[in-house]
């Protein structure tokens with residue numbers, strides 16, 4: 079049983095400030111991507127970091143035709159596919175500051191973002207109810223944390239001992255991941271390496287573990 | 300207490316899901332299962348990165364329109380700050396459903412789907428049903444089987460996806476509990492029954508013919524309003 083106490087600053091319950099791992103400052107980005115200034119990742123980080131229009135130009139050249147192709151495949155409508163290029167590349171530009179290497183490769187980040195924009199455009203085009211959007215169906219890691227952070231009303235004081243008990247109710251695999259991130263304060267990549275599991279596995283376990291903790295802690299009375 | 304599902308979506312279905320090929324209702328059912336099932340969530344992230352890789356690999360040799368004049372408009376726009384994007388995350392107003400003597404916490408995507416409120420209709424055999432309109436291709440509904448309820452034998456016209464959210468039920472092919480995800484295709488004879496009671500989310504891909512077939516079983520008390528839950532936060 080590990081004491082969660084040392085990292086209580088990162089893990090206060092109530093207006094539960096689960097540290098948002100996705101906000102890793104850009105200067106802490108792993109050397110990996112810095113190796114090649116022309117990698118998709120370096121370009122995307124440059125766009126997010128310094129609004130580098132040159133880097134954006136290069137990303138645009140690399141991805142716009144691929145986005146168009148995905149649009150044609152999913153919608154079979156040239157006009158919609160054309161609009162998708164505009165929408166998706168605009169989203170790349172706007173969301174670039176939120177990208178970091180913990181979110182995976184740039185191509186997979188742009189792929190999911192394009193899929194999501196396309197999904198929403200199609201729904202809008204077919205005049206479907208807007209109860210659900212693509213971001214609800216494919217939530218990104220970190221969204222759950224953001225919910226916590228923004229939970230301002232009705233803060234709930236939970237004894238550390240109680241959190242520890244909830245934590246020990248988690249399946250072992252999830253405990254291990256929660257411990258890496260919240261007790262040892264590691265990045266997603268470091269934790270995945272330490273546990274020798276793929277990054278995707280780590281992220282899904284973290285999401286489930288944090289989700290379960292939130293459920294055990296329960297709603298504010 | 301962990302619920303490990305015994306019934307999961309097929310790889311083909313997960314693959315279509317990660318590529319955005321499915322209708323909204325079906326995507327919501329899959330997303331909800333992934334929220335409850337670690338194994339499928341891992342599988343789905345793998346499929347997603349594979350799909351991204353093969354997408355990025357395809358040669359750009361096709362002639363496409365010239366998009367380059369979009370660039371100047373795009374870079375003229377403001378970028379998102381981190382606060383802005385975090386501020387958008389709101390807890391859906393409904394996140395649990397109260398049933399008889401207990402309540403069920405819904406997966407987040409279903410809480411969002413039910414956020415307009417649920418109107419329950421009473422059907423024959425101790426079944427209650429509340430529809431949610433998510434797209435124009437599928438019929439989506441929450442189904443609550445009261446303890447001891449039995450659905451009369453029926454045959455499906457289209458295919459039906461069922462995700463168990465709470466409790467359990469059985470049919471001639473198996474026993475299903477929370478997190479289980481089943482697909483029943485056309486021509487499956489279907490006779491579900493629940494001893495302990497059961498809450499499910501179901502997606503029917505051929506609502507018109509299904510409704511026709513199912514109408515005979517229905518005993519509609521229109522407007523029967525079931526108590527819907529509000530998030531317990533004041």
Ligand SMILES: [Zn+2]
Pocket residue numbers: 304306307308332336337338339340
């Ligand atoms: Zn599964």
